[in-house]
Amino acid sequence: TAKVSRISLSPPAVLAFGFLGLILLGTLLLLLPFATTAPITLLQALFTATSAVTVTGLVVVDTGSQFSQFGQMVIALLIQAGGLGFMTFAVVAAISLGAKIGLSQQKIAQEALGQTSLAQVTTIAKAVLLYALVIELIGVLLLTLTWWSELGFANALYHGFFYTISAFNNAGFALSSDSLMPYAGSIPVNLIITSLFVIGGIGFIVLIDVKKHQRWQLLSTNTKVILLATLLINLCAFSLIWLLEANNPATLQQLSIKDQVLAAWFQAVTPRTAGFNTLDYSSMTDASNILTLLLMFIGGGSLSTASGIKLGTFVILLMATYAFLRRRDEVTVFKRTVPTPLVLKALALALVSLIAIFISIFLLTITEQAPLLDVAFEVVSALGTVGLSRGLTGELSTFGQLLIIVLMITGRLGPLTLAYFLATPKRKRIRYADTRIQVG
Amino acid sequence: TAKVSRISLSPPAVLAFGFLGLILLGTLLLLLPFATTAPITLLQALFTATSAVTVTGLVVVDTGSQFSQFGQMVIALLIQAGGLGFMTFAVVAAISLGAKIGLSQQKIAQEALGQTSLAQVTTIAKAVLLYALVIELIGVLLLTLTWWSELGFANALYHGFFYTISAFNNAGFALSSDSLMPYAGSIPVNLIITSLFVIGGIGFIVLIDVKKHQRWQLLSTNTKVILLATLLINLCAFSLIWLLEANNPATLQQLSIKDQVLAAWFQAVTPRTAGFNTLDYSSMTDASNILTLLLMFIGGGSLSTASGIKLGTFVILLMATYAFLRRRDEVTVFKRTVPTPLVLKALALALVSLIAIFISIFLLTITEQAPLLDVAFEVVSALGTVGLSRGLTGELSTFGQLLIIVLMITGRLGPLTLAYFLATPKRKRIRYADTRIQVG
Ligand SMILES: [K+]
Ligand SMILES: [K+]
Numbered sequence: 104t105a106k107v108s109r110i111s112l113s114p115p116a117v118l119a120f121g122f123l124g125l126i127l128l129g130t131l132l133l134l135l136p137f138a139t140t141a142p143i144t145l146l147q148a149l150f151t152a153t154s155a156v157t158v159t160g161l162v163v164v165d166t167g168s169q170f171s172q173f174g175q176m177v178i179a180l181l182i183q184a185g186g187l188g189f190m191t192f193a194v195v196a197a198i199s200l201g202a203k204i205g206l207s208q209q210k211i212a213q214e215a216l217g218q219t220s221l222a223q224v225t226t227i228a229k230a231v232l233l234y235a236l237v238i239e240l241i242g243v244l245l246l247t248l249t250w251w252s253e254l255g256f257a258n259a260l261y262h263g264f265f266y267t268i269s270a271f272n273n274a275g276f277a278l279s280s281d282s283l284m285p286y287a288g289s290i291p292v293n294l295i296i297t298s299l300f301v302i303g304g305i306g307f308i309v310l311i312d313v314k315k316h317q318r319w320q321l322l323s324t325n326t327k328v329i330l331l332a333t334l335l336i337n338l339c340a341f342s343l344i345w346l347l348e349a350n351n352p353a354t355l356q357q358l359s360i361k362d363q364v365l366a367a368w369f370q371a372v373t374p375r376t377a378g379f380n381t382l383d384y385s386s387m388t389d390a391s392n393i394l395t396l397l398l399m400f401i402g403g404g405s406l407s408t409a410s411g412i413k414l415g416t417f418v419i420l421l422m423a424t425y426a427f428l429r430r431r432d433e434v435t436v437f438k439r440t441v442p443t444p445l446v447l448k449a450l451a452l453a454l455v456s457l458i459a460i461f462i463s464i465f466l467l468t469i470t471e472q473a474p475l476l477d478v479a480f481e482v483v484s485a486l487g488t489v490g491l492s493r494g495l496t497g498e499l500s501t502f503g504q505l506l507i508i509v510l511m512i513t514g515r516l517g518p519l520t521l522a523y524f525l526a527t528p529k530r531k532r533i534r535y536a537d538t539r540i541q542v543g
Numbered sequence: 544t545a546k547v548s549r550i551s552l553s554p555p556a557v558l559a560f561g562f563l564g565l566i567l568l569g570t571l572l573l574l575l576p577f578a579t580t581a582p583i584t585l586l587q588a589l590f591t592a593t594s595a596v597t598v599t600g601l602v603v604v605d606t607g608s609q610f611s612q613f614g615q616m617v618i619a620l621l622i623q624a625g626g627l628g629f630m631t632f633a634v635v636a637a638i639s640l641g642a643k644i645g646l647s648q649q650k651i652a653q654e655a656l657g658q659t660s661l662a663q664v665t666t667i668a669k670a671v672l673l674y675a676l677v678i679e680l681i682g683v684l685l686l687t688l689t690w691w692s693e694l695g696f697a698n699a700l701y702h703g704f705f706y707t708i709s710a711f712n713n714a715g716f717a718l719s720s721d722s723l724m725p726y727a728g729s730i731p732v733n734l735i736i737t738s739l740f741v742i743g744g745i746g747f748i749v750l751i752d753v754k755k756h757q758r759w760q761l762l763s764t765n766t767k768v769i770l771l772a773t774l775l776i777n778l779c780a781f782s783l784i785w786l787l788e789a790n791n792p793a794t795l796q797q798l799s800i801k802d803q804v805l806a807a808w809f810q811a812v813t814p815r816t817a818g819f820n821t822l823d824y825s826s827m828t829d830a831s832n833i834l835t836l837l838l839m840f841i842g843g844g845s846l847s848t849a850s851g852i853k854l855g856t857f858v859i860l861l862m863a864t865y866a867f868l869r870r871r872d873e874v875t876v877f878k879r880t881v882p883t884p885l886v887l888k889a890l891a892l893a894l895v896s897l898i899a900i901f902i903s904i905f906l907l908t909i910t911e912q913a914p915l916l917d918v919a920f921e922v923v924s925a926l927g928t929v930g931l932s933r934g935l936t937g938e939l940s941t942f943g944q945l946l947i948i949v950l951m952i953t954g955r956l957g958p959l960t961l962a963y964f965l966a967t968p969k970r971k972r973i974r975y976a977d978t979r980i981q982v983g
Contacts, residue, residue: 347909389908389915397901424898427891439976443883450890451867457897458864461837468829469787475829475916536879 119516122185126152126512129181138174139164146504153508155181157515158408160275160378160490161481161507163497167278172261178276179268185515186272186303186408187235231307235271242267242299249291270299273408275378275490283369287381288362293369300377305333306404324439325415329404332414340371340398344391353386374398376409378490384480385493392476392493399487400456410488410514412452419449455517460486463510470502471495485510559956562625566596566952569621578614579604586944593948595621597955598848600715600818600930601921601947603937607718612701618716619708625955626712626743626848631671671747675711682707682739689731710739713848715818715930723809727821728802733809740817745773746844764879765855769844772854780811780838784831793826814838816849818930824920825933832916832933839927840896850928850954852892859889895957900926903950910942911935925950 129152132138134145143151143164150163155178164170166178246263247256254262262278269276277283286292302310312326319327345367348355355363369381374395384392402411418436423446426434434441463482464475471478473495481495485507499507569592572578574585583591583604590603595618604610606618686703687696694702702718709716717723726732742750752766759767785807788795795803809821814835824832842851858876863886866874874881903922904915911918917933924931925947939947 390905393901393905393908393915420894424891424894427887427895443887447867447883447887450894451864454860454864454890454893455867461833465830465833468833474914475833475919476914479915 122156122512122516125156125181125184128152129156129177132177133170133174135173137171138177139170141169143169146501150504150508151178152181153511154490155274155276156185157488157511158182158186158272158274158410159485159488159511159514160269160277161485161492161496161511162276163499163504165280166276167280175265175278179265182272182274182276183268186268186274187231230311234307234310235303238299238302239267239271242271242295245291245295249289249295266296267299270296270377270379271303271408273300273304273377273403273410273488275373277379281383282380284381284383287366287369288358290361290365293365293381296379297369297372297377300379300408301333301337301372304375304377304403304407304409305329306407306409308406309404324437327437328418329414332418333404336375336398336401336414337372340374340394341368343394344371344387347388347391347394348382351386351388354382370395371398374489374491375414376402376411376487376489378484378488380491384491385477389476392480395491396479396483399483399489399491400460402487402489412456416449416452419446420453423450456486459510459513459517463506466506467503470500471498473498481507482510486514488514562596562952562956565621565624566592568592569596569617572617573610573614575613577611578617579610581609583609586941590944590948591618592621593951594930595714595716596625597928597951598622598626598712598714598850599925599928599951599954600709600717601925601932601936601951602716603939603944605720606716607720615705615718619705622712622714622716623708626708626714627671627675631668670751674747674750675743678739678742679707679711682711682735685731685735689729689735706736707739710736710817710819711743711848713740713744713817713843713850713928715813717819721823722820724821724823727806727809728798730801730805733805733821736819737809737812737817740819740848741773741777741812744815744817744843744847744849745769746847746849748846749844764877767877768858769854772858773844776815776838776841776854777812780814780834781808783834784811784827787828787831787834788822791826791828794822810835811838814929814931815854816842816851816927816929818924818928820931824931825917829916832920835931836919836923839923839929839931840900842927842929852896856889856892859886860893863890896926899950899953899957903946906946907943910940911938913938921947922950926954928954 126149130145130148133143133148133151136142147164150161151166153159154161166175170178243260243263246266247259250259250262253259265276265278268274275282279285283292283296306329309326309329312323313330316322322330345355345363348367349363350356355366358366366382369379370387370391373379375398384395387395400411401417402413403409405413405415419434419441422436422441423434426432434443434446460479460482463486464479467473467478467482468475477493477495480491480493481499483489484491488511496507566589570585570588573583573588573591576582587604590601591606593599594601606615610618683700683703686706687699690699690702693699705716705718708714715722719725723732723736746769749766749769752763753770756762762770785795785803788807789803790796795806798806806822809819810827810831813819815838824835827835840851841857842853843849845853845855859874859881862876862881863874866872874883874886900919900922903926904919907913907918907922908915913935917935920931920933921935921939923929928951936947
């Protein structure tokens with residue numbers, strides 16, 4: 104047995120196998136007769152399980168009507184397992200079993216948590232779970248209270264439980280086919296749900312840093328960057344969407360100012376990468392949809408329940424562009440230098456994401472009959488594990504569904520895997536002589 | 544006077560002023576009563592002059608019917624001046640006047656020609672003009688012979704002259720409103736026109752290297768890369784477009800195999816960045832249009848009559864992605880290392896281009912009523928100074944036309960200006976301490 108336990112897989116491989124196992128298990132559970140109200144196909148079950156484990160929220164089958172309460176609970180658990188993260192679970196499981204963390208798990212957690220000290224890993228892994236459960240508990244309480252009078256206690260608790268898990272984990276699964284549109288004007292639902300997914304999407308490292316230091320000056324540069332970027336991007340998106348939709352009769356024009364503010368705020372924050380919606384994206388202006396594409400591409404904080412290229416990557420890209428244009432040799436942020444390898448890492452992540460998006464859009468324009476905007480929206484939504492759609496998901500061909508499944512998994516595992524690869528020591532090779540190639 | 548001649552402008556500023564002066568001159572000439580068959584507006588004249596000087600080929604006024612022969616000759620001369628390049632002209636003018644090349648012109652030519660030795664500059668500047676004129680002369684001869692029987696000698700010569708200048712300079716201006724569609728099946732027209740714009744778009748440095756060494760082993764890495772990339776990209780695009788359009792009744796399906804090959808070849812090579820077309824892009828499949836977007840984004844060789852981010856930049860991006868994914872610390876091509884600053888330069892060019900494209904698409908979706916594909920096509924076509932359109936150009940709002948004008952100028956001057964900025968010594972600044980920011 105000593106020999107068996109020595110079989111070493113690279114951390115990304117462990118992560119990938121764990122995810123695929125979870126998806127497979129979910130697929131089988133969702134295929135059980137009592138999981139659905141009417142039989143679903145293998146592809147539909149696979150799509151739903153993948154969407155849940157990768158916390159995407161794209162659906163080919165209506166969660167509220169086609170799944171039984173058992174099926175819905177399976178989905179919620181898949182979301183929770185996928186969202187809090189296979190890595191954190193693996194570390195915590197190793198701790199709770201009292202065993203020493205093996206080197207491979209340490210590496211996962213270390214890379215996962217962006218920490219360089221191995222000693223911090225177990226502390227952080229425990230904190231992750233504690234934070235998540237405390238915040239989720241508060242979410243369930245508040246949502247149950249909100250829905251009690253409307254739905255009765257038991258049903259309010261059930262909804263509160265499902266929506267809390269779906270929101271905190273940035274999964275975007277809803278129990279009604281029109282997502283949260285019925286609650287577009289509800290202040291408590293808007294505030295609770297957006298708070299849950301914004302907190303979930305900021306990332307635990309940032310939350311822990313805020314909890315520990317409490318004062319702005321003491322926060323790490325990373326924390327400051329993520330908090331400020333979150334605030335600025337959300338405010339910009341809010342203003343732009345309000346402006347772009349204010350005269351749109353299909354969305355905001357008929358609403359009161361209060362409802363306009365709520366709806367603009369919700370649609371501004373949900374693309375990174377919560378995936379609920381209180382407006383219909385196919386009714387919104389093209390400009391709002393283009394803006395949403397960018398927000399979905401950016402995503403949330405690293406090591407959060409959100410996906411995308413991540414806020415930190417986006418900030419480095421912006422500051423790098425600024426440095427390029429100002430002819431500065433260093434990319435700086437808050438009077439700190441971003442090392443060149445980190446800049447290259449950010450550029451690599453963005454480049455690989457863009458290549459994946461381009462190839463996927465190209466393939467889907469061959470297999471699907473839909474306008475470019477719908478196709479691009481679906482692809483970026485899947486790769487960012489956002490879950491918003493202009494309505495294409497339900498109409499996808501078999502190839503289209505399989506491609507979206509691959510994109511959801513790539514979107515959830517890819518950036519971390521890529522970050523791991525880019526962080527590990529490079530192979531030594533023959534050093535070739537330099538060459539000049541014409542650029543620009 | 545000694546004092547006046549000392550006023551020093553940065554090379555990009557000289558370049559920009561020269562281009563803007565040429566555009567202004569062209570606008571005034573095109574507004575002359577005898578330049579047009581029916582009066583045109585100031586905006587239309589400005590748009591046409593900009594499109595000609597930047598060798599783009601997007602038109603808001605039909606070149607063949609709305610301009611007189613004088614107007615058409617003005618356009619041809621603007622194309623020639625813009626295409627062979629303000630910089631080369633400036634250097635050659637300085638040489639022909641017998642004056643010593645001032646340091647600022649040297650810098651322009653040096654950066655323009657990608658050469659490090661100042662001694663080579665005058666040699667190359669002369670070679671540029673000689674090559675261009677010899678190739679154009681051959682083009683005029685061949686096209687005149689081709690069209691003689693159809694149009695009569697005088698008209699064939701006139702057409703041969705106009706189309707040679709337009710093709711060699713990758714301008715894409717045509718004398719009929721449907722571009723070269725009437726000649727979709729003509730072997731000589733297809734071969735002569737595509738040869739002219741492919742040669743013009745490869746870049747003089749490459750042409751000179753090929754002329755000088757003649758054998759593959761002796762060519763510089765840059766030349767090998769550009770030649771091989773040109774061949775591979777053209778063959779891939781040819782196969783894909785043939786495949787994607789073979790069953791499209793609106794394009795290739797009804798044609799003979801010979802005509803299918805000709806049309807697929809023409810549409811494969813024209814997006815980088817010639818701008819003529821023998822098929823209607825709005826009738827082609829969405830997938831072909833998406834592929835064309837990529838080809839337009841890539842563009843031709845550096846210091847050629849083509850634009851775009853340039854072939855060399857694209858190759859470095861591909862090899863960088865490959866190196867990232869293989870966890871290699873060096874970007875290599877043909878067993879040569881691409882220095883990190885050059886990789887960063889390529890990434891910066893691509894990033895800035897993508898940001899410009901995104902913002903432009905966002906703005907146009909607000910001002911124009913058109914599908915995303917048409918808008919994206921127009922923006923990428925303008926920034927790459929390609930000149931292909933799905934029909935939006937003629938329908939653009941005033942804001943839309945002004946934005947496209949800015950994009951055409953940015954597309955022609957931007958990459959070189961940016962390359963200049965990124966190549967010049969950087970300012971020394973305070974070195975800040977390093978910071979870690981979460982990526983991926
Ligand atoms: K989601
Ligand atoms: K062109």
